Structure formats: C-alpha cells, structure tokens
Amino acid sequence: MTDGAAARVDFNAPTLIGRERDYVLEVLHGPATQAGNGRFTKRAQAALEELLYADAARRGGVLLTTSCTAALEMGMLLAELQPGDEVILPSFTFASTANAIVLRNAVPAFVDVRADTLNLDERLVEQAITPRTRAICVVHYAGVACEMDAINAVAARHGLMVIEDAAQGMFATYRGRPLGTFGALSAFSFHETKNIISGEGGAIAVNDPALMQRAEIVWEKGTDRVRFKRGLVDKYTWVDVGSSYLPNEMTAAFLLAQLEAGEGATHRRLAMWRRYHDLLAPLEARGLLTRPCPPMHCGHNGHIYFVLAPDATARARWLAAFAEAGIGAVIHYVPLHSAPAGRRFGRPTGELAVTDDVAARLIRLPLHLQLTPEAQDRVVELLERLAAR
Ligand SMILES: *Cc1c(COP(=O)(O)O)cnc(C)c1O
Numbered sequence: 001m002t003d004g005a006a007a008r009v010d011f012n013a014p015t016l017i018g019r020e021r022d023y024v025l026e027v028l029h030g031p032a033t034q035a036g037n038g039r040f041t042k043r044a045q046a047a048l049e050e051l052l053y054a055d056a057a058r059r060g061g062v063l064l065t066t067s068c069t070a071a072l073e074m075g076m077l078l079a080e081l082q083p084g085d086e087v088i089l090p091s092f093t094f095a096s097t098a099n100a101i102v103l104r105n106a107v108p109a110f111v112d113v114r115a116d117t118l119n120l121d122e123r124l125v126e127q128a129i130t131p132r133t134r135a136i137c138v139v140h141y142a143g144v145a146c147e148m149d150a151i152n153a154v155a156a157r158h159g160l161m162v163i164e165d166a167a168q169g170m171f172a173t174y175r176g177r178p179l180g181t182f183g184a185l186s187a188f189s190f191h192e193t194k195n196i197i198s199g200e201g202g203a204i205a206v207n208d209p210a211l212m213q214r215a216e217i218v219w220e221k222g223t224d225r226v227r228f229k230r231g232l233v234d235k236y237t238w239v240d241v242g243s244s245y246l247p248n249e250m251t252a253a254f255l256l257a258q259l260e261a262g263e264g265a266t267h268r269r270l271a272m273w274r275r276y277h278d279l280l281a282p283l284e285a286r287g288l289l290t291r292p293c294p295p296m297h298c299g300h301n302g303h304i305y306f307v308l309a310p311d312a313t314a315r316a317r318w319l320a321a322f323a324e325a326g327i328g329a330v331i332h333y334v335p336l337h338s339a340p341a342g343r344r345f346g347r348p349t350g351e352l353a354v355t356d357d358v359a360a361r362l363i364r365l366p367l368h369l370q371l372t373p374e375a376q377d378r379v380v381e382l383l384e385r386l387a388a389r
Helices: 022-029 037-055 070-076 095-102 148-158 209-219 223-231 249-260 262-285 312-324 340-345 353-361 375-387
Strands: 060-063 086-090 107-111 132-141 161-165 186-188 202-206 307-310 362-364
Touching: 022 037, 022 249, 037 202, 037 249, 060 070, 060 209, 060 249, 060 375, 070 095, 070 161, 070 186, 070 202, 070 209, 086 095, 095 107, 095 132, 095 340, 107 340, 148 161, 202 209, 202 307, 209 223, 249 262, 262 375, 312 353, 312 362, 312 375, 353 362
Parallel strands: 086 107, 086 132, 132 161, 161 186
Antiparallel strands: 060 202, 186 202, 307 362
C-alpha cells in the first residue's frame, strides 16, 4: 500500500449466492402467505433436515426461528429449567447463550475453554456439576466442533440435557456428522455475519422426538396451530406457554436460496481460510503470533479466521494499525463472566484463565465471499510488518 487511497477491506460483506431474488419475489407476488410457516418455511426446514440428517440413523426435525437468540430461548424453555437450576456453558460466547438461561431465572455456570479450539473445555465440565445442574450448553466457536463424545458421555452419566449453540456451525461436522445433531436441541444463526444468512434468522433442531410436539406449540405462540394446519384438530387454541418465534416467508425464501448454494459457498470460504492459514504460517513459526488449530476430526466451515497477538498491548497496537489502513479487523467476545450482567446473573467455576487470556489477544481478520486475494495479501502484509516490529 503506497498511498492513503487504498480501498477499504470490509470485515464482512453479506453476499447473494443463489436464487435469493427469485424466491423473495415469488413471495412478494403472492398469493401464498407472507406470514410464517408457509411454503418457503416448509422448504427451508426440509432442506435443513436433509443437510443435518441425510446420513444419520437418528432423524430430528427443524423449525425456522427469527434468530439464534430466539432458538436458544425456545431451547431453554423446552429444557424446562426451574428457577435456580444451573446450565454449564463457556464464558467465551455471545450474550444470547447466557440470556436464554437467565430468562428462565436459571443460572449460567461459566466454565473455561480449551486454548486450542476456544471451545468449552470438556475436561472441566464434570467438576462444575452441582445438584442444581440441568444442562450443558456447548458453543462451536468459529464452526469448530466441541468434543461431543466426551461431553455427551458426561451428560449421560449425570442425566443432563445437551444443548448446542451451533450459531456458527452450519455445514461443519464432528467425526463426519453435522453439528447440530449431537444435543437434544440445537440453535443455528442466519444473521448476516454468519456463513449462511437471511438478514436476521435462525433455526432450532429438535433431535429428541419427545420434544417436537411441544416445540411446535412454543413456536406458534403457545397454540396448537401447527396441528390444526395439519388437520389433526378442528380448531386451534392456547394450550401452553410460547411466543412468536417463526420468521416471515420473505426471510424463509432468502434462506432457502442460501441453503441450496451453501455447500459451494462453504468451500469457497474454506479456501480463503486456508490461504490466510498458509500465508501466516511463517509468522507463527517465528513465534510472532498464534494461528487457529482446528483438530483433524472437526470438519470446520471457515467461519472465522483469527490470530492471537502476543499480548493485549500488541493487540491494541495492531487494531489501531488495521483501522488506520482501512482494514476491518475486530476483536470478539468480552468474557461473559466479567461482563456486568454475567457478574449479576452468572457463576464462574474456577479461574477461567484461558478465556481471559485469549479474549484479550484475539483479532478476527476480514473473511467473506467477496474478499479478493489482493485484499487478503494486504491484510497479511500489514500483519507481517506489525508482528515483526
Ligand atoms: C451469532 C451468535 C448468536 C446469536 O445469533 P442471532 O441469530 O444473531 O440471534 C448466538 N450465539 C453465538 C455463539 C453466535 O455466534
């Protein structure tokens, strides 16, 4: 970069990848409904079910939601948490994971993450269990799977429900099986910052068939409207607690197009992820920064490319230089156990030293489907200059 006129490199750029325009226009031109649970919702749900369960012995069902936040709220409601019950989760996650628990008057019990994947450290879960623990909520950070074999084994030993915050996990796998199929319930996000998008949007995967009927009621404002539309009851009425968790048909139509083209888009994104990874290998070899290291058995989706600066001071300096250069490089979570609401509503278990350390050093680099190799080179060249200083 030789002058100040170099173009900005955006951190994210929501991208149309398929038939989004056609499908949304189909809804707008009618006459089918624009409200929720119409034909595009059914098609998008079927597409998600095909992606999640095509090769699985255990088949579940998917309901679209207005966001992953809404899906998590549904999940904690379906888990039947009682006031004072505890749910184990990482502190290194988005507020919505914990909010869903607190909205049930239950307590988020924060556990530290692994230094390599930044995921809930499965070796610390058992010691965080108390007589009030009801569930374990895992978060697949950056689309890299948590150690689901170990976590499901602990949960089975203690009779706990497993809920997956798979907000970042679409098109990612653990030992070859899609994320979102390991917990009793799983939440996905289609927010415009995720890999598969619909502006705002989400879905809940219900992998325990015993929970599906109640899930459909909670989803439709606590009514049995889904059963009514199937002709199973002759009128619908208020039968349980619930809320309005279903998205409109424009959102579902947009999402369907994204899902149809999602596998190819994920491959393109992964190629960019690997390009960063290769270009930054020499800096890591010289001990100047740390790259992500997803385990071989976690088939990730390239959701986030991050680096860890040597310390918080270096990170502040690097972020200032990125801002100066017009490059959208950003930090990620402020650990929830030290956030104001986390201190008020939650309970840390142990020191959470890894969480505090990585949260203070992490920088996410620009990564989206419109990112060019030239822009990636600029990001890498700046990092080379900063790290070598
Ligand atoms: C993005 C995200 C959410 C929230 O998703 P929305 O669809 O914006 O509600 C929740 N948890 C994690 C881990 C996320 O990355």
